[in-house]
Amino acid sequence: MAYRTHSPHSLDALVRDMIVKAGWSPQEAHETAHHLVLANLSGHDSHGVGMLPLYFQALKDGNLSPASRPTTRLDAAPFLIVDAGVSLGQPAARNAVEQAAAMAKTGGVAILNLLDAHHIGRIGHYAEAAAEHGLISLFWVNVAGRPPIVAPHAAKEARFGTNPHAIGIPVPDGDPIILDFATSRMAHGKARVAFNKGEQVQPGYIIDGEGRPTTEPKHVFPFAIPDLPLGALLPFGDHKGAGLSLIAELLSAGLMGAARIDEKPAKSWIINSLFGILIDPARLEPDAELRKSRIESYLAFVRAAKPQDTSNPVLAPGDKERALRVERAASGIPLDNETWSQIKAAAADHGIDADSY
Ligand code: NAD
Numbered sequence: 001m002a003y004r005t006h007s008p009h010s011l012d013a014l015v016r017d018m019i020v021k022a023g024w025s026p027q028e029a030h031e032t033a034h035h036l037v038l039a040n041l042s043g044h045d046s047h048g049v050g051m052l053p054l055y056f057q058a059l060k061d062g063n064l065s066p067a068s069r070p071t072t073r074l075d076a077a078p079f080l081i082v083d084a085g086v087s088l089g090q091p092a093a094r095n096a097v098e099q100a101a102a103m104a105k106t107g108g109v110a111i112l113n114l115l116d117a118h119h120i121g122r123i124g125h126y127a128e129a130a131a132e133h134g135l136i137s138l139f140w141v142n143v144a145g146r147p148p149i150v151a152p153h154a155a156k157e158a159r160f161g162t163n164p165h166a167i168g169i170p171v172p173d174g175d176p177i178i179l180d181f182a183t184s185r186m187a188h189g190k191a192r193v194a195f196n197k198g199e200q201v202q203p204g205y206i207i208d209g210e211g212r213p214t215t216e217p218k219h220v221f222p223f224a225i226p227d228l229p230l231g232a233l234l235p236f237g238d239h240k241g242a243g244l245s246l247i248a249e250l251l252s253a254g255l256m257g258a259a260r261i262d263e264k265p266a267k268s269w270i271i272n273s274l275f276g277i278l279i280d281p282a283r284l285e286p287d288a289e290l291r292k293s294r295i296e297s298y299l300a301f302v303r304a305a306k307p308q309d310t311s312n313p314v315l316a317p318g319d320k321e322r323a324l325r326v327e328r329a330a331s332g333i334p335l336d337n338e339t340w341s342q343i344k345a346a347a348a349d350h351g352i353d354a355d356s357y
Pocket of ligand 1: 044046047119120121122123124141142143162163164165166178179180181182183184185186187188190272314315316317318319320321
């Protein structure tokens with residue numbers, strides 16, 4: 001599959017202009033563009049600008065509206081509950097995390113529940129935002145508004161979303177540890193990227209609608225197999241990833257009555273609810289120098305493990321994304337032609353010529 005390399009700067013300008021033209025504010029456009037382009041820079045193309053055509057389809061279908069605004073349900077430290085009201089996800093989630101961070105800086109801890117946001121993207125983005133404030137963060141997220149796509153352990157059919165999980169630990173005057181992953185072996189968006197590229201996925205990631213192993217990503221996209229039963233992604237770590245997915249569904253949405261995966265989707269949208277805990281590490285160990293040396297000495301111990309293969313070094317969570325950001329800031333962001341043509345069509349609907357950026 002052919003692809004073209006784009007400059008991060010021009011993609012950011014294009015996404016911002018598309019979002020403003022569609023009716024959102026410049027601030028909402030800035031946050032969303034920054035989030036999506038940073039996801040591409042970090043190597044997570046599944047959660048980058050390629051998501052924009054899906055957001056614009058939801059807008060076209062009347063399922064996502066620039067007029068929707070989050071409302072605070074409870075602001076009583078340490079609890080912050082925000083109903084996003086299916087507003088644009090990245091600004092809703094970033095604002096909620098910023099509010100929770102201010103609460104945690106004051107009181108040592110904040111417990112955040114963001115309900116019913118439209119797709120909020122890469123969850124590590126919010127762990128990075130918390131780490132910039134010097135805060136530890138733990139996030140669990142569900143994915144509703146779509147059919148189940150991940151099979152429980154030992155099941156032949158899906159019952160979960162890809163329910164991601166992220167944890168960030170700041171290192172004083174250093175790079176934070178950012179662990180951030182879908183609880184499926186492969187993020188659904190990565191299967192979309194493989195499908196758009198016409199590629200197979202690795203064995204062990206997908207089952208078809210009969211529960212048989214397959215390497216064809218089409219089995220997890222209803223539009224690609226309209227006459228066949230939908231297959232499923234498999235959970236990572238067998239029963240362990242499946243258990244984490246179940247917990248994420250209940251913690252983020254299930255307890256509070258937000259959109260859940262077992263409700264039939266009313267509209268074509270992706271709904272995320274997020275449960276987060278933000279902690280000021282200075283309340284645990286006030287001496288920042290000690291915290292830094294304790295974390296860094298342990299990371300050095302881990303990274304010094306002999307690699308299986310010298311071309312594949314032992315990394316800490318977050319290292320890979322940071323290295324790719326440096327590489328792609330210089331070399332550009334590769335987008336396959338299918339993804340680019342979907343972005344161009346969405347831009348053209350709003351009178352924008354994407355090729356002119
Ligand atoms: P992944 O499998 O690429 O794992 C990423 C994590 O593993 C990162 O913390 C990374 O630093 C670490 N990592 C990667 N390679 C490593 C190595 N060699 N050694 C040590 N650590 C390593 O991630 P994924 O499961 O494909 O998820 C991709 C993105 O999708 C995430 O940002 C996630 O938040 C996002 N997501 C979002 C939604 C949503 O609905 N909003 C749903 C699912 C996933």
